[in-house]
Amino acid sequence: MWALRGLRNGVLTTRWPARPDDYAASTRGPATVLTPGGQASSQNGRPSLAELCPTGAISQDGQGTVSLDQGRCIQCGRCVAARPDLFGWQPGPGSAALSRTGLVVPPVAETPGRLAEVRSGLRARTRALRRSVHLRHVDAGSDGTEEWEILALTNPVYDIHRLGIFFTASPRHADVLLATGAGARGMTEPLRKTYDAMPHPKVVIAVGTDAAGGGLPGSSYAAAGGIGGIVPVDVWLPGSPPSPFSILYAVLLGLGRLPAQEGGLR
Amino acid sequence: MATGTGTILGSVPALWDELTRRVAAGCRFADLFGTAQHDGGLLLTAQLTGPAGLETWQALLPPGTVSYPALTPRLGAAFWYEREIRDMFGIMPEGHPRPQPLILATAGDPPRPGGGSQPAAAERVPEVLPSHVAGPGLFTIPHGPVRSGVVESIEYLVETPGEDIPHLNMRVFYKHRGVEKRFEGMTSADGVLLAERTEGIASVAHALAYCHALERLAGAEVPWAAGLIRVVHAELERLACHLDVIVRLADGAGLAVATARFGWHKEQVLRLVGQLCGSRFGRGVVIPGGVQGSPRIAPAELLATLTELDRSLGVDLRVLMGTASFLDRLRRTGPLAPQRAAEHGALGPIGRGSGSTDDGRAARPYDAYGSLSVRVASRRDGDAMARLEVRVEEIAQSFHLLRQAADELAGVAGGPVQVPCDPAGGRAVGWAEAPQGEVLYDVSVSGGRITRCRARTASFHNLVLMHEVFAGDILTDFPFIEASFGLSVAGVAR
Numbered sequence: 001m002w003a004l005r006g007l008r009n010g011v012l013t014t015r016w017p018a019r020p021d022d023y024a025a026s027t028r029g030p031a032t033v034l035t036p037g038g039q040a041s042s043q044n045g046r047p048s049l050a051e052l053c054p055t056g057a058i059s060q061d062g063q064g065t066v067s068l069d070q071g072r073c074i075q076c077g078r079c080v081a082a083r084p085d086l087f088g089w090q091p092g093p094g095s096a097a098l099s100r101t102g103l104v105v106p107p108v109a110e111t112p113g114r115l116a117e118v119r120s121g122l123r124a125r126t127r128a129l130r131r132s133v134h135l136r137h138v139d140a141g142s143d144g145t146e147e148w149e150i151l152a153l154t155n156p157v158y159d160i161h162r163l164g165i166f167f168t169a170s171p172r173h174a175d176v177l178l179a180t181g182a183g184a185r186g187m188t189e190p191l192r193k194t195y196d197a198m199p200h201p202k203v204v205i206a207v208g209t210d211a212a213g214g215g216l217p218g219s220s221y222a223a224a225g226g227i228g229g230i231v232p233v234d235v236w237l238p239g240s241p242p243s244p245f246s247i248l249y250a251v252l253l254g255l256g257r258l259p260a261q262e263g264g265l266r
Numbered sequence: 267m268a269t270g271t272g273t274i275l276g277s278v279p280a281l282w283d284e285l286t287r288r289v290a291a292g293c294r295f296a297d298l299f300g301t302a303q304h305d306g307g308l309l310l311t312a313q314l315t316g317p318a319g320l321e322t323w324q325a326l327l328p329p330g331t332v333s334y335p336a337l338t339p340r341l342g343a344a345f346w347y348e349r350e351i352r353d354m355f356g357i358m359p360e361g362h363p364r365p366q367p368l369i370l371a372t373a374g375d376p377p378r379p380g381g382g383s384q385p386a387a388a389e390r391v392p393e394v395l396p397s398h399v400a401g402p403g404l405f406t407i408p409h410g411p412v413r414s415g416v417v418e419s420i421e422y423l424v425e426t427p428g429e430d431i432p433h434l435n436m437r438v439f440y441k442h443r444g445v446e447k448r449f450e451g452m453t454s455a456d457g458v459l460l461a462e463r464t465e466g467i468a469s470v471a472h473a474l475a476y477c478h479a480l481e482r483l484a485g486a487e488v489p490w491a492a493g494l495i496r497v498v499h500a501e502l503e504r505l506a507c508h509l510d511v512i513v514r515l516a517d518g519a520g521l522a523v524a525t526a527r528f529g530w531h532k533e534q535v536l537r538l539v540g541q542l543c544g545s546r547f548g549r550g551v552v553i554p555g556g557v558q559g560s561p562r563i564a565p566a567e568l569l570a571t572l573t574e575l576d577r578s579l580g581v582d583l584r585v586l587m588g589t590a591s592f593l594d595r596l597r598r599t600g601p602l603a604p605q606r607a608a609e610h611g612a613l614g615p616i617g618r619g620s621g622s623t624d625d626g627r628a629a630r631p632y633d634a635y636g637s638l639s640v641r642v643a644s645r646r647d648g649d650a651m652a653r654l655e656v657r658v659e660e661i662a663q664s665f666h667l668l669r670q671a672a673d674e675l676a677g678v679a680g681g682p683v684q685v686p687c688d689p690a691g692g693r694a695v696g697w698a699e700a701p702q703g704e705v706l707y708d709v710s711v712s713g714g715r716i717t718r719c720r721a722r723t724a725s726f727h728n729l730v731l732m733h734e735v736f737a738g739d740i741l742t743d744f745p746f747i748e749a750s751f752g753l754s755v756a757g758v759a760r
Binding site for chain 1: 370371372374377384385386387388389390411412414415416417418419439440441442443444445447448456459460463464465466467469510521523524526527529530532533536537540544545546547549550558578581582585588589754755756757759
């Protein structure tokens with residue numbers, strides 16, 4: 001009976017990233033500045049731009065240049081609703097970055113070649129992994145949604161096994177660490193131990209805004225404001241929670257396996 | 267209905283007398299928590315659910331109090347609540363059977379919610395492995411906090427001679443995030459964002475309970491259309507959560523096709539929610555005073571999608587409930603006797619699988635539920651099978667409610683969906699029936715800012731019952747029992 005049910009709807013699996021996927025393109029990333037580098041003056045009677053954001057992701061320098069740190073964006077949409085002239089949603093799954101500062105819009109000036117250096121360093125580390133990659137997930141204080149979205153990767157729509165990517169129970173077999181949550185103090189040690197138990201080469205992905213920048217729980221007696229201070233992070237993925245496609249994007253970005261048309265690397 | 271400013275009794279023993287008297291008279295114990303007072307004292311608040319709605323009873327502990335006589339020996343349901351008070355305020359419940367850390371295990375100052383100041387971060391106390399059963403060949407399997415699979419962090423300590431599970435211990439403090447403390451100082455508009463993230467898989471229910479408290483404070487009347495949109499999102503969330511439980515149960519039994527099928531149905535529900543509001547978890551929809559906006563797809567299109575989903579899911583559910591090898595794993599697994607469930611006041615599908623007929627949507631209706639027909643699912647067997655049957659029936663009910671709400675929505679398109687709601691001060695309680703059970707929010711506001719926000723999740727209230735359901739069950743039953751509870755650790759540890 002189940003075998004027949006399994007054939008019922010034909011192939012449901014996406015072919016992304018090899019082929020475009022309508023749903024992937026329609027998902028919503030973090031908020032972004034529509035014209036990076038543009039200047040905005042606050043208008044009378046309106047709250048200042050920085051006050052719009054409950055997690056302090058928006059700032060304005062002396063010249064009035066607006067910048068938005070997507071690593072702190074919890075996708076509440078308040079800035080987009082209040083100032084649609086300045087802020088919008090970043091479409092599609094490509095919201096991960098290879099450095100924490102890479103999540104800031106407009107980009108922070110970095111020494112030339114640093115990103116290329118990071119990328120080639122990561123590339124050299126992950127080359128040996130080829131097409132058999134094992135993921136280990138650790139929850140360091142998530143709200144529970146990131147686990148759902150990571151686990152969704154195993155459902156027939158995303159089916160990451162088709163890409164040679166698998167989940168593993170043992171950190172000894174893991175190549176990639178997916179860490180979620182704001183870095184709850186109680187998870188500091190278990191997270192570090194899991195990282196230490198993984199063999200080299202290893203890649204760490206901070207999955208979600210809480211992991212990347214602390215999110216709403218932030219830094220307190222109970223949380224460390226993200227996992228960046230606990231383990232060395234290679235890929236930073238904002239989102240509250242990030243969609244399964246954006247998690248898949250982040251994994252492929254960490255492995256250097258994104259095809260050119262998805263290569264909006266930053 | 268109580269407004270949250272409940273009767274303050276003269277002493278803690280007097281409060282306990284009143285509580286035990288009310289519970290003996292048929293009230294359900296719902297919450298017990300502390301609020302730090304500015305003079306250094308502590309206000310103890312208990313919530314009971316009675317036939318007339320919520321009752322609030324309180325007592326003050328004077329400044330400098332280091333201990334009080336525990337309630338737990340007289341009312342077992344307070345077992346975890348008093349341990350939480352000990353963690354959060356550093357005050358010892360004298361006579362408590364196990365006054366060890368529960369949700370916070372540090373050597374630092376207690377956070378004292380309601381007291382304003384933030385404590386410094388402190389290192390976790392190195393703990394000894396607890397063990398309760400002694401005998402030849404007994405050992406403890408520490409399972410967690412990092413466990414196999416993509417799951418939230420919690421540690422189960424299974425004491426076993428090899429196959430049976432005579433005792434189970436849980437340590438839930440690993441992912442405590444300081445949520446209740448974080449609410450302090452927030453505006454009511456920001457607070458709803460944190461409420462959504464208190465227990466992310468029940469974002470909508472938490473936002474609803476939180477907003478109901480504020481709306482009661484402000485005397486705001488939510489527009490009819492907003493009430494309907496809230497029902498749509500709350501029921502879609504219930505579908506997603508119940509499907510998640512079914513995926514885990516099917517996965518536990520090794521039914522690969524069923525796991526894939528129900529995983530696909532769950533993905534479709536999340537995508538529908540995303541289509542409606544932009545977030546796959548319904549975040550940003552519920553705001554104090556109504557909802558953020560109308561759904562982005564027309565009610566007719568919503569109805570068509572629901573009909574198709576109901577049809578394909580319905581067939582799979584019928585096949586699942588006829589798969590003998592699967593059902594055999596659930597029958598008589600993890601039994602919770604109706605009498606124990608009633609004593610504890612078990613919530614949600616766990617309570618209703620053990621004879622309870624309490625569902626906040628029917629007993630204490632809110633938003634549009636009062637005008638829609640809600641039938642409460644209930645079973646008396648109390649095993650994992652009964653909990654699954656309750657969920658399957660609730661899935662059918664959710665489709666029924668969704669169709670009613672979508673029909674009604676078609677008639678009120680274009681109407682207002684929000685009213686102003688920004689209370690300057692006061693205190694009120696709000697509730698909502700989450701997929702895991704009823705969520706209670708007790709919110710205090712002063713000068714437009716939150717001074718104390720108590721979030722009582724069904725996950726916290728129910729998880730403690732897991733200690734008691736292993737009679738006769740063996741290690742391989744564990745995944746089924748855990749999945750059949752269907753709780754979120756984020757909601758437990760907060």
